Amino acid sequence: MTRLEARGVSVRRGGRAILDDLSCVLEAGSFVAVVGANGAGKSTLLSVLAGLMRPDGGGVWLDGAPIHRLQRQTLARRRAYLPQSPRAEWPISVERLVALGLTPHLPAFGDPARGLEPRLTEAIAACDLAAQRQQAATTLSGGELARAMLARALIGDPQVLIADEPMAGLDPRHAMDTAGRLAALAAGGKLVVAAVHDLTLAARHATHLLALREGRLAVFGPMAQVLTPDLVRVVFEVDATISGVGVQTRVDFTATD
Amino acid sequence: MTGWDKAAPGLAAALLLLAAAGSLFIGRVDMPPAEVLRALISPEPSLAGLVITELRLPRAILAILVGAALGLSGAVLQGLLRNPLAEPGLLGVTSGAAVGAVAAIYFGLTQVFGLAAPVMGLVGAMAAGAVTFAFGRGGTLSLILAGSAVSGLMAALLALALNFAPSPYAAYEITVWMLGSLSERSWDHVVLVAPFIVVGLAVLGRMGRAIDALALGEVQAASLGIDLDRTRLMALVGVGLAVGAATSVTGAVGFIGLVAPHLVRPLVGYEPSRTLVPSALLGAALLLAADIATRVIHTSSELRLGVVTGLVGAPFFFWLILHLRRTAP
Numbered sequence: 216m217t218r219l220e221a222r223g224v225s226v227r228r229g230g231r232a233i234l235d236d237l238s239c240v241l242e243a244g245s246f247v248a249v250v251g252a253n254g255a256g257k258s259t260l261l262s263v264l265a266g267l268m269r270p271d272g273g274g275v276w277l278d279g280a281p282i283h284r285l286q287r288q289t290l291a292r293r294r295a296y297l298p299q300s301p302r303a304e305w306p307i308s309v310e311r312l313v314a315l316g317l318t319p320h321l322p323a324f325g326d327p328a329r330g331l332e333p334r335l336t337e338a339i340a341a342c343d344l345a346a347q348r349q350q351a352a353t354t355l356s357g358g359e360l361a362r363a364m365l366a367r368a369l370i371g372d373p374q375v376l377i378a379d380e381p382m383a384g385l386d387p388r389h390a391m392d393t394a395g396r397l398a399a400l401a402a403g404g405k406l407v408v409a410a411v412h413d414l415t416l417a418a419r420h421a422t423h424l425l426a427l428r429e430g431r432l433a434v435f436g437p438m439a440q441v442l443t444p445d446l447v448r449v450v451f452e453v454d455a456t457i458s459g460v461g462v463q464t465r466v467d468f469t470a471t472d
Numbered sequence: 473m474t475g476w477d478k479a480a481p482g483l484a485a486a487l488l489l490l491a492a493a494g495s496l497f498i499g500r501v502d503m504p505p506a507e508v509l510r511a512l513i514s515p516e517p518s519l520a521g522l523v524i525t526e527l528r529l530p531r532a533i534l535a536i537l538v539g540a541a542l543g544l545s546g547a548v549l550q551g552l553l554r555n556p557l558a559e560p561g562l563l564g565v566t567s568g569a570a571v572g573a574v575a576a577i578y579f580g581l582t583q584v585f586g587l588a589a590p591v592m593g594l595v596g597a598m599a600a601g602a603v604t605f606a607f608g609r610g611g612t613l614s615l616i617l618a619g620s621a622v623s624g625l626m627a628a629l630l631a632l633a634l635n636f637a638p639s640p641y642a643a644y645e646i647t648v649w650m651l652g653s654l655s656e657r658s659w660d661h662v663v664l665v666a667p668f669i670v671v672g673l674a675v676l677g678r679m680g681r682a683i684d685a686l687a688l689g690e691v692q693a694a695s696l697g698i699d700l701d702r703t704r705l706m707a708l709v710g711v712g713l714a715v716g717a718a719t720s721v722t723g724a725v726g727f728i729g730l731v732a733p734h735l736v737r738p739l740v741g742y743e744p745s746r747t748l749v750p751s752a753l754l755g756a757a758l759l760l761a762a763d764i765a766t767r768v769i770h771t772s773s774e775l776r777l778g779v780v781t782g783l784v785g786a787p788f789f790f791w792l793i794l795h796l797r798r799t800a801p
Contacts (some may be wrong), residue, residue, distance in 0.1 A: 259503040265695060267691065267695060268696055275669065287698075287699060288697040290697065291696050291697030292697075293694070294695075296688070296691075297691070297692070298691040298692060298695075301689060301691075301692055302689065303687060303688065304554035304686070304687050304688070304689060304741075305687045305742040305744065306742045307687055307741060307742050307743055308741055311743055312687070312688070313740065315684060315685055315687065315688055316696070318681065318684070318696040318697065318698070319696055319697040320684050321681070322551035351742075364582070367688070404614065468547070
């Protein structure tokens with residue numbers, strides 16, 4: 216059972232606390248939606264959880280081991296990370312882009328493609344990209360690129376997927392599609408941590424909610440228990456009505472004066 | 473992707489062989505091909521044999537080493553910075569080598585010791601690389617900024633050397649050196665710079681995996697286990713050794729490092745790691761071709777190598793700008 220734990224994580228930049236004494240335990244099988252207003256520290260928290268940023272205070276443990284002590288390659292095999300709106304810098308084919316996700320699995324030398332062909336085909340099919348396989352990644356639409364990046368992250372079969380706003384900029388169908396994929400991964404025993412802006416989407420697909428307010432943990436717990444109008448008011452400073460349960464949940468905002 | 477990506481290294485190697493043969497068979501002294509072949513094979517000394525083994529052969533080998541250094545460095549830097557306009561001079565080592573060599577001329581060391589210019593050039597390149605590293609640690613942007621600051625400083629030092637040139641002749645010699653040339657280079661030059669260039673090429677040749685991952689941007693590359701600090705250091709050391717040594721023996725030769733990766737890239741599906749070997753081979757072939765051009769185009773004074781690569785390379789640069797403007801979003 217994969218277990219990602221943050222203990223007393225603090226990050227300060229320019230005298231300001233971006234994250235302040237934040238602790239949480241995230242376990243395999245859950246899809247944790249990280250929510251918060253702009254500047255609440257979501258991206259920073261995800262970078263710290265991914266082991267890409269050393270916090271100024273506290274630390275992160277992956278299955279009991281301090282994450283910054285793990286070898287880069289070992290860590291890269293166990294967790295995948297997708298930054299906000301990732302893009303391809305060269306017009307390489309979708310196939311090659313997805314295959315880059317296998318970088319930590321490759322021997323230092325030798326032909327990268329050898330023996331990995333079935334895995335590549337599987338990852339491309341799983342993200343619905345068979346038709347775009349040979350297309351240049353720079354010519355993909357936003358939805359296609361997001362799927363390609365997701366395939367890139369998942370091809371290495373990581374235990375933990377950390378994604379910074381994977382649904383941002385996607386149209387409703389593709390956003391729902393992506394959220395569904397993340398939920399399916401969690402149901403399959405992975406740990407998925409994703410920053411999500413759309414509360415309805417988060418409520419419908421994620422199992423847990425982690426809400427940040429000005430760098431502090433506002434709440435962390437199972438979605439059905441912690442998502443309340445009160446929480447929304449505290450975190451986003453807007454009134455909200457929450458209706459329905461499970462995949463029928465709806466979060467509507469009403470302006471406060 | 474077609475079969476081109478598999479064919480690209482072979483194609484570049486064929487071009488290189490062709491250019492290398494041309495470099496041996498074509499020269500100032502007219503020699504029938506049969507005589508060139510006989511001079512290469514037969515052990516008995518002859519005038520033709522001397523021209524081939526003591527003049528054309530070291531010159532061709534030097535052109536291959538320097539061209540490969542420029543081509544590979546360009547490919548690595550463009551991959552590292554994900555910028556098609558990156559070129560080997562970016563890190564300041566080229567101008568550092570120039571300052572070293574010019575100092576050797578300025579202080580008259582070249583009169584005393586034949587290899588003073590390349591030796592001092594090597595020292596200059598290493599010093600410039602060290603300064604770039606000292607100031608450019610911690611990020612790609614700071615590395616580029618440090619490189620351009622070092623280049624600026626070196627350009628000022630070159631201007632200073634010209635300003636206070638001890639004699640018009642020294643000023644002339646400095647200017648001519650900066651135009652770049654492969655003429656009058658001997659086996660001594662080859663032996664001096666080959667180890668540096670070979671080690672530099674070996675370091676750069678191992679960066680394929682890292683620059684491939686960088687096609688996803690720095691954050692994703694780091695998340696895939698790529699050590700960005702180490703990658704930048706390897707690029708600086710590799711370019712410093714290879715291009716620093718190359719420049720210290722030939723003077724400034726522009727555009728090869730910029731152009732070679734661009735010609736290769738579409739053939740290998742834009743995959744950064746697959747541009748490396750063909751870029752090195754093509755860089756060598758291009759430099760050989762440019763050097764042949766300096767020999768067959770008869771001018772009153774010698775046509776300099778850097779002038780040829782500049783004249784041929786600049787129009788390519790214009791084309792590149794137009795091309796980028798068309799394809800950029």
